[in-house]
């Protein structure tokens with residue numbers, strides 16, 4: 001394997017110097033489906049899902065893994081997660097409908113969100129969702145109301161804020177003392193919420209949930225979270241005689257994203273989590289809860305590769321050479337948002353040595369700086385450029401900025417690629433507008449009514 005970019009990526013070269021994605025050649029994929037194109041390698045995705053599921057098997061604890069759909073949820077992805085025995089964490093009507101349309105039973109879904117609309121709560125309760133993760137006081141009553149209206153009981157978890165600042169970027173840190181999510185443990189809100197939920201006949205309070213952030217490299221953050229959650233469970237048992245059947249400790253495990261970084265794997269994460277629970281429950285008289293984790297990024301990031309076509313090559317005033325690709329912040333906002341880094345290769349000449357370093361830009365009307373100092377072997381306009389590890393939080397965060405349409409997504413395995421999301425037709429974007437004349441007529445009609 002030749003690494004012609006900043007750090008190691010698993011690109012298999014074939015004769016002729018090209019590289020394969022799910023056994024498919026990058027040039028053929030680009031020619032057949034157009035660019036930008038998100039390619040998901042099915043084997044890598046399924047093996048990541050299996051690795052997590054297997055890591056969370058333990059002789060003394062029951063544990064389950066949920067896939068956090070916010071990373072990338074399309075029907076095909078939801079179906080694969082379900083086939084791999086993962087439950088699915090959803091946080092909107094759109095994500096829940098996607099899972100349901102893929103044939104995932106509502107019972108296998110967990111509904112999150114800091115502000116769920118009335119329609120979303122109706123849909124979740126009516127469809128028989130596995131758990132609703134209740135985030136604030138009024139939502140306890142809102143869920144209870146629907147559960148009794150739809151003639152049943154609803155299983156809930158309470159999202160608590162353990163007040164832990166995980167070592168990660170501010171925008172994706174969600175368990176710090178000033179986070180908007182959940183009931184704070186420190187000021188007594190969480191205890192009051194348990195009392196309210198446990199007293200509601202329409203609810204079954206199954207347990208608690210917390211999520212301390214994303215792209216977390218330091219697994220000890222989870223051990224600290226577990227200590228906080230277990231201390232809370234003890235306090236709840238002592239003062240309210242309520243026990244938790246479920247403790248969901250969230251997702252957030254990091255993936256390696258810049259040169260020289262290494263992320264913990266599923267096994268290391270699981271060992272830390274089980275170890276912390278073993279310690280916390282060692283001298284407790286409480287029944288062991290069922291554990292749940294819900295990673296998103298760590299399950300799907302490395303299975304994705306974005307293919308772009310280089311459109312422009314030019315020398316910049318500072319002497320560096322810029323490449324402009326046919327996408328950018330509309331299909332992957334992460335470089336602009338977090339200066340996220342990725343490995344970049346030129347599949348057609350994967351085996352050749354780099355002839356220099358390049359600055360790569362997207363074609364949007366901002367700097368749209370994607371990657372700097374990328375070593376590549378003579379990239380030219382017309383070449384396909386591969387950005388690796390883009391499975392998570394790219395397509396799911398895509399926008400129509402500059403009135404671009406969203407890219408297509410394919411899933412590839414054993415040399416065959418299947419479209420799982422069509423390229424958004426530009427007509428769909430344009431059709432949302434109401435023509436100025438039609439708008440005026442509609443307004444007049446409304447006034448006359």
Ligand SMILES: Cc1ncc(COP(=O)(O)O)c(C=O)c1O
Nearest residue numbers: 068211214251252253295296297
């Ligand atoms: C409640 C919850 N669970 C799980 C996740 C998944 O995080 P990650 O993709 O970093 O594993 C998130 C991410 O925002 C989340 O908010």
